[in-house]
Structures are given as structure tokens and as C-alpha cells.
Amino acid sequence: MHVGLEHYLVLSAVLLCIGLYGALAKRNAVAILMAIEIMLNAANVAFVGFSRYVTPQLLTGQVVALFVITVAAAEAAIGLALVLAIYRSRRSVDATQMDMLKG
Numbered sequence: 001m002h003v004g005l006e007h008y009l010v011l012s013a014v015l016l017c018i019g020l021y022g023a024l025a026k027r028n029a030v031a032i033l034m035a036i037e038i039m040l041n042a043a044n045v046a047f048v049g050f051s052r053y054v055t056p057q058l059l060t061g062q063v064v065a066l067f068v069i070t071v072a073a074a075e076a077a078i079g080l081a082l083v084l085a086i087y088r089s090r091r092s093v094d095a096t097q098m099d100m101l102k103g
Contacts, residue, residue, distance in 0.1 A: 004053070005049055005050070005052075005053040007049075008045055008046065008048070008049025008050075008052075008053075009046060009049060011045055012042045012043070012045040012046040012049065013042070014042075015038055015039070015041060015042035015045065016039055016042040016043075018035075018038055019035045019036065019037075019038035019039035019041075019042060020035070020039065021035075022034065022035030022038065023035040023036055023039070026095075027094050027095050027096055028093055028094065028095070029079075029083045029086070029093045029094075029095050029098070030080075030083060030093060032095060033075075033076060033079045033080065033083070036075070036079075037072055037075075037076065040068055040069075040071075040072045040075075041072075043068060044065040044068050044069065047061040047062075047064045047065050047068070048061045048062060048065055049061070051064075086098055
């Protein structure tokens with residue numbers, strides 16, 4: 001069986017749809033952050049797939065994927081710090097109750 005570019009793109013689209021559903025449907029802030037991570041991983045799969053089949057001698061997709069992983073790690077650290085700070089003040093991580101910036 002030959003794994004083609006279409007397989008990578010279908011996997012990427014499925015991961016993106018799962019992440020989008022999780023980000024829109026969940027109320028828990030930690031679950032929303034995990035859904036965003038899934039969407040970033042979908043982008044990584046697409047980058048690596050295109051890199052493998054468009055320019056196999058260059059590692060551009062892999063390099064971009066490493067940058068995305070770095071940004072995702074920073075996003076997760078900052079996001080979890082914000083969630084912890086909100087939990088300490090509100091005793092809840094429900095995204096619908098996070099209205100502290102409303103005037």
C-alpha cells in the first residue's frame with residue numbers, strides 16, 4: 001500500500017474537524033486548549049505531508065512543524081497559567097463564566 005499526499009491531507013482534515021468541534025462545543029477551558037493543540041497538530045501533518053511530496057529533498061515542512069510545536073508549547077504554558085489564575089479567583093474553569101473583562 002502506498003501512502004500518498006491525499007492520506008496525509010485527509011488525516012489533517014479529520015484532526016482539524018475534531019479540534020474545531022472540541023474548541024466550539026466544550027465549555028471547559030482546559031478542553032478548549034487541548035482542542036487547539038489538536039488543530040495545530042493537524043497543520044503539522046499537512047506541512048510534513050506537503051514537504052514530503054512537493055520538495056522531498058528539502059526539510060521545509062519539518063522545520064515549520066518544529067516552529068509550530070514551539071509556539072504550541074508556549075501557548076499551552078501561557079494558557080494553563082491563565083486558567084490556573086482564573087480558577088484561583090473564580091473556582092471554576094467554565095469558559096462561559098469567564099467574563100472578567102466585561103465592563
